[in-house]
Amino acid sequence: MPKQTDVAKLAGVSTATVSRVINARGVVTEEVRQRVQSAIDALQYVPHASARALALQRSGTLGAIIPTLNNAIFAEGINAFERAAQLRGYTFILAVSHEEREQHAEQVIRMIERGVDGLLLVGNDHEPVVFERLEKAAVRHVCTWAFDEGARAPNIGFDNANAMHEVVDHLVSLGHRDIGVLAGIAAHNDRARERVHGIVKRLNYHGIALPASRIVEVAYSLRDSRRAFWQLIDHDVSAIICGNDVIAQGALLEALKMGLSIPGDLSIIGFDDLELSAELYPALTTVHVNAQRMGERAAGALIDAVENKTHVLSQQLDTHLVVRGTTGLCKEIDANSPTIDLADRATV
Amino acid sequence: MPKQTDVAKLAGVSTATVSRVINARGVVTEEVRQRVQSAIDALQYVPHASARALALQRSGTLGAIIPTLNNAIFAEGINAFERAAQLRGYTFILAVSHEEREQHAEQVIRMIERGVDGLLLVGNDHEPVVFERLEKAAVRHVCTWAFDEGARAPNIGFDNANAMHEVVDHLVSLGHRDIGVLAGIAAHNDRARERVHGIVKRLNYHGIALPASRIVEVAYSLRDSRRAFWQLIDHDVSAIICGNDVIAQGALLEALKMGLSIPGDLSIIGFDDLELSAELYPALTTVHVNAQRMGERAAGALIDAVENKTHVLSQQLDTHLVVRGTTGLCKEIDANSPTIDLADRATV
DNA sequence: CTGAAAGCGCTAACAC
DNA sequence: GTGTTAGCGCTTTCAG
Numbered sequence: 001m002p003k004q005t006d007v008a009k010l011a012g013v014s015t016a017t018v019s020r021v022i023n024a025r026g027v028v029t030e031e032v033r034q035r036v037q038s039a040i041d042a043l044q045y046v047p048h049a050s051a052r053a054l055a056l057q058r059s060g061t062l063g064a065i066i067p068t069l070n071n072a073i074f075a076e077g078i079n080a081f082e083r084a085a086q087l088r089g090y091t092f093i094l095a096v097s098h099e100e101r102e103q104h105a106e107q108v109i110r111m112i113e114r115g116v117d118g119l120l121l122v123g124n125d126h127e128p129v130v131f132e133r134l135e136k137a138a139v140r141h142v143c144t145w146a147f148d149e150g151a152r153a154p155n156i157g158f159d160n161a162n163a164m165h166e167v168v169d170h171l172v173s174l175g176h177r178d179i180g181v182l183a184g185i186a187a188h189n190d191r192a193r194e195r196v197h198g199i200v201k202r203l204n205y206h207g208i209a210l211p212a213s214r215i216v217e218v219a220y221s222l223r224d225s226r227r228a229f230w231q232l233i234d235h236d237v238s239a240i241i242c243g244n245d246v247i248a249q250g251a252l253l254e255a256l257k258m259g260l261s262i263p264g265d266l267s268i269i270g271f272d273d274l275e276l277s278a279e280l281y282p283a284l285t286t287v288h289v290n291a292q293r294m295g296e297r298a299a300g301a302l303i304d305a306v307e308n309k310t311h312v313l314s315q316q317l318d319t320h321l322v323v324r325g326t327t328g329l330c331k332e333i334d335a336n337s338p339t340i341d342l343a344d345r346a347t348v
Numbered sequence: 349m350p351k352q353t354d355v356a357k358l359a360g361v362s363t364a365t366v367s368r369v370i371n372a373r374g375v376v377t378e379e380v381r382q383r384v385q386s387a388i389d390a391l392q393y394v395p396h397a398s399a400r401a402l403a404l405q406r407s408g409t410l411g412a413i414i415p416t417l418n419n420a421i422f423a424e425g426i427n428a429f430e431r432a433a434q435l436r437g438y439t440f441i442l443a444v445s446h447e448e449r450e451q452h453a454e455q456v457i458r459m460i461e462r463g464v465d466g467l468l469l470v471g472n473d474h475e476p477v478v479f480e481r482l483e484k485a486a487v488r489h490v491c492t493w494a495f496d497e498g499a500r501a502p503n504i505g506f507d508n509a510n511a512m513h514e515v516v517d518h519l520v521s522l523g524h525r526d527i528g529v530l531a532g533i534a535a536h537n538d539r540a541r542e543r544v545h546g547i548v549k550r551l552n553y554h555g556i557a558l559p560a561s562r563i564v565e566v567a568y569s570l571r572d573s574r575r576a577f578w579q580l581i582d583h584d585v586s587a588i589i590c591g592n593d594v595i596a597q598g599a600l601l602e603a604l605k606m607g608l609s610i611p612g613d614l615s616i617i618g619f620d621d622l623e624l625s626a627e628l629y630p631a632l633t634t635v636h637v638n639a640q641r642m643g644e645r646a647a648g649a650l651i652d653a654v655e656n657k658t659h660v661l662s663q664q665l666d667t668h669l670v671v672r673g674t675t676g677l678c679k680e681i682d683a684n685s686p687t688i689d690l691a692d693r694a695t696v
Numbered sequence: 697c698t699g700a701a702a703g704c705g706c707t708a709a710c711a712c
Numbered sequence: 713g714t715g716t717t718a719g720c721g722c723t724t725t726c727a728g
Contacts, residue, residue: 004721015722048721056722
């Protein structure tokens with residue numbers, strides 16, 4: 001592989017000049033610039049990023065550590081993050097933790113080794129050592145998919161608990177009182193915990209209890225969700241709130257398969273608003289999350305902080321309920337009995 | 349950030365010794381090893397990957413350039429590729445081309461700059477300059493999602509054309525003669541082209557023509573697929589072969605919505621066998637592709653070649669038709685007329 | 697405007 | 713066994 005010296009020799013200049021041309025810094029005669037450029041083209045010279053990173057003490061890379069790519073919502077966010085990074089000239093390094101806790105701290109260290117300029121993490125639930133290392137190494141980082149006031153690191157995401165308020169309000173206004181939850185696995189996952197917490201809190205606000213037996217934890221997969229659905233159905237619920245759309249899709253598919261009429265017999269609500277959710281029949285009522293924007297914002301915030309030598313700023317994104325075809329009036333409500341008017345209390 | 353010199357000083361040894369301890373090469377007294385290790389822990393020393401790469405002339409990274417992450421099949425393959433890379437100690441660099449042709453050659457150069465030890469590409473349809481650069485830089489690479497004898501670079505994937513043979517045979521054996529195709533966009537996409545080519549060839553083998561009007565190109569999205577579905581339906585087909593499962597899911601959803609009975613009125617076949625396809629009702633008949641294995645194999649082959657200083661070996665993976673609920677007898681076939689017996693010709 | 701030279705942090709001979 | 717030293721390819725003062 002040709003190196004800068006080769007280009008310099010061929011162009012009859014010093015390596016310093018070649019460097020100036022490549023990085024468009026300092027001033028170089030147009031004539032020299034062209035000579036260098038020709039040499040670069042002729043040799044198909046490609047600069048050596050590691051050498052550059054070593055001299056510059058900046059790698060020009062952004063990293064991300066995510067739980068999995070096998071969930072469309074993460075894939076979408078990462079897709080956008082990568083694109084934004086690329087547009088601003090940064091290379092993207094990805095690590096998938098595959099939900100394995102031990103991997104995580106290890107992966108953060110790998111990212112520090114690689115000298116990433118900025119790092120995206122998912123959620124706020126990370127071991128303290130993770131933040132210590134990151135701070136010590138002065139690697140800017142941002143926790144996404146969550147927005148908590150008390151978080152140790154900057155957050156770019158939404159309030160998972162609050163997002164559930166309108167979900168609960170919606171169901172309650174339709175007369176539902178017996179509500180079940182098909183939640184994501186809570187361990188090491190603050191998003192899943194916060195969502196359940198938000199549901200409990202808001203039901204409580206409406207004077208409705210949520211017995212533990214009506215909360216079932218399930219992995220984010222269609223198959224697991226279909227199986228878990230049965231555990232809940234036994235508990236005589238008229239509506240199910242799901243930890244995300246994959247779970248909701250599983251529940252919907254299973255409900256339809258067992259011959260239930262949706263939303264006649266049962267209401268179902270998801271979270272994420274995946275492309276598919278709008279296309280199913282009936283289309284899924286769910287909470288819309290703009291993962292693409294979150295990815296773009298995270299990349300932008302990280303890069304801004306790096307280039308302006310400032311701190312990463314938190315940003316709260318919003319979510320909103322998209323009412324579609326899987327939620328309807330609770331059939332156990334007598335049509336003549338007064339339905340609760342939420343107008344005076346439902347606003348947050 | 350502490351560097352090797354700091355560790356060396358604190359442990360009272362030379363940097364060479366520190367290096368030996370870290371890389372577990374050469375021999376070091378157990379006592380010294382421990383002293384160095386303590387120093388590393390005390391300082392929370394993290395080696396500098398760029399400096400290492402520069403000295404070693406190997407980066408310890410693997411790269412991948414893919415069209416998008418917003419298609420579960422790529423996400424799955426990349427997820428597996430990353431995992432395999434990580435398990436063998438390699439860092440993963442990802443670039444998404446977002447289907448933009450110009451980006452592509454540029455991205456390959458970025459990968460070379462980063463000094464990736466191995467690179468995964470999707471399909472064989474890349475500009476010659478891409479291969480030239482890669483060969484010149486001696487970066488091992490592999491083209492996935494395809495297996496073509498004549499390909500310039502090593503392939504780890506399946507034969508897209510051949511995969512369609514059993515699809516066609518299946519439909520023909522069910523009596524279908526009026527077949528439509530909802531194909532992926534052919535431009536810059538050899539996989540999409542090969543699939544259509546395989547269909548045409550096999551139909552031809554059965555003496556069935558496929559008029560151009562019955563081939564509709566469509567982007568890989570549910571929404572586009574639903575729209576395109578109408579163009580095909582006008583052409584009076586009894587079965588539709590889709591470029592992938594996303595397209596097939598869109599077609600299925602739209603068909604059900606318009607009140608068609610599936611497979612009674614229309615048969616539909618997909619490609620990829622996404623998790624969802626098995627869960628829909630009726631479940632989708634489709635071609636199973638093991639993207640996870642493909643990702644693992646690609647990473648393994650790349651790393652083997654790098655570490656053994658050999659060439660990357662091609663591997664052909666197989667696909668197979670999974671017959672589920674969206675394909676059935678062609679209703680236009682008179683039940684009494686002799687159905688064609690394929691037993692003697694259907695084997696490839 | 698351009699060149700010379702030092703140094704980024706690490707590894708690999710080669711001495712000792 | 714362990715230390716010394718010379719780069720790996722690039723950028724960046726500092727002279728000129």
